[in-house]
Amino acid sequence: MNETVILTNLFPTPWEPGRGTFNLQAFTHLAGRRPLRVMVPVEWPTWLRRRPAPPPLPAGLAGRVDWFPYWYPPRVGRALHPLGLLASLAAARPGRLLRRPAALLASWAYPDAVAGAWLAALWRVPLVVKVHGSDLNLMATGGLHRPQIRFALRRAAGVLAVSEALAGEARSLGAAPDRIRVIYNGVDTARFQPGDRRQARQALGLAPGRRVLLFVGNLKDSKGCQDLLAAFARVAAAQPRVDLHYVGNGPESDSLADRAASLGIGERVHLHGGRPHTELGQWFNAANWTALPSHAEGVPNCLLESMACGTPVVASRVGGIPEVVPDEAGILHPPRREEELAAALEEAMGRRWDRPRIASHAAGFDWATNARETDALLSRATGTGEEFQTS
Numbered sequence: 001m002n003e004t005v006i007l008t009n010l011f012p013t014p015w016e017p018g019r020g021t022f023n024l025q026a027f028t029h030l031a032g033r034r035p036l037r038v039m040v041p042v043e044w045p046t047w048l049r050r051r052p053a054p055p056p057l058p059a060g061l062a063g064r065v066d067w068f069p070y071w072y073p074p075r076v077g078r079a080l081h082p083l084g085l086l087a088s089l090a091a092a093r094p095g096r097l098l099r100r101p102a103a104l105l106a107s108w109a110y111p112d113a114v115a116g117a118w119l120a121a122l123w124r125v126p127l128v129v130k131v132h133g134s135d136l137n138l139m140a141t142g143g144l145h146r147p148q149i150r151f152a153l154r155r156a157a158g159v160l161a162v163s164e165a166l167a168g169e170a171r172s173l174g175a176a177p178d179r180i181r182v183i184y185n186g187v188d189t190a191r192f193q194p195g196d197r198r199q200a201r202q203a204l205g206l207a208p209g210r211r212v213l214l215f216v217g218n219l220k221d222s223k224g225c226q227d228l229l230a231a232f233a234r235v236a237a238a239q240p241r242v243d244l245h246y247v248g249n250g251p252e253s254d255s256l257a258d259r260a261a262s263l264g265i266g267e268r269v270h271l272h273g274g275r276p277h278t279e280l281g282q283w284f285n286a287a288n289w290t291a292l293p294s295h296a297e298g299v300p301n302c303l304l305e306s307m308a309c310g311t312p313v314v315a316s317r318v319g320g321i322p323e324v325v326p327d328e329a330g331i332l333h334p335p336r337r338e339e340e341l342a343a344a345l346e347e348a349m350g351r352r353w354d355r356p357r358i359a360s361h362a363a364g365f366d367w368a369t370n371a372r373e374t375d376a377l378l379s380r381a382t383g384t385g386e387e388f389q390t391s
Helices: 021-030 078-092 094-098 109-123 145-155 164-172 197-204 225-235 253-262 277-286 301-308 338-350 355-362 367-381
Strands: 004-007 036-043 065-070 103-107 127-131 158-161 180-182 211-216 242-247 269-271 289-292 313-316 330-333
Touching (some): 021 036, 021 367, 036 078, 078 094, 078 109, 078 145, 094 109, 103 109, 103 367, 109 127, 109 145, 127 145, 127 164, 127 367, 158 164, 158 367, 164 180, 197 277, 211 301, 225 242, 225 253, 225 338, 253 269, 301 313, 330 338
Parallel strands (some): 004 036, 103 127, 211 242, 242 269, 289 313
16 A cells, blocks of 8 residues: 655654644554655744754654655745745655655645645645644634635545534535544543542652642643633632642743732742653643633643543633533633633532543543544545545
């Protein structure tokens, strides 16, 4: 079987080894079912920095991941980014264009899927587009991105949506309903499972006798990290034993520290920076609750991983989150509403949670099923698999 080429910026790189770890896990399992070649564009400002050692890759992907520089004009011409991506691939790996794969899977709508549509046409192979969340919820809302994303989705032989909500967005953009398949991400239950909270806190050097409210993700405004700080300030006086811990990097990091100090809760807000994905199981087990008040989402894996550890979640009612967080595993609230987020935190902090029941629910999302269904979608796109029911 010819290899399937995957084009995606959502994948670990030497500079960002924690980037797109959900795709690393998904494609590792998929590689057990079909040969893959993963092409990862790296934005040129990052590429020009000193290159660290590449991240370790599992056996199925070792030697099958190719990072290449992605050139585009800074701050202008964003509508031309797909063309820049295609030109960058041709310049960096011209031999790759001469080798026709079995299919092309583009994982992220813009610019990856748009460039992928042109590349699939050049190769005359089927295109499958995987959509994740913000690539449709935010990037496809207007401007010149929307018609380009619509073009790619209409050209696609298959569309993989990580939630029913995203499948609906894909349909509204013109994707053929009979080509859309909802395939939820999985969770590695060998790494994310209930553990001893005291031991996890000791291993992470967290203060004993405190309760932990945890945020894991990019520290950017759209993830609701500032909303969470404001809501925590509202409940901090009534919850004197609770501290807020942020795990992640991003542009809001310095602002969060400064704002926490100005709110008088600086000693109770801790920013730990980005941590390896292999360490996150300890963080979720150390936490009493995980919060993710995003403004837009697909299905964030940090929520699945938290629940797999038996840790309840407080999250915004957006995207596919309501599809994967039942009442017994968490509390949902409207996005961008600090007062209602604060009320949700108070409710979570006052409720008795059944950790085994939460973990059992999350165990239903597994990477083996994800790989089997993704492989079936690719087989159907290439004309070698059976039909499936419309999502």
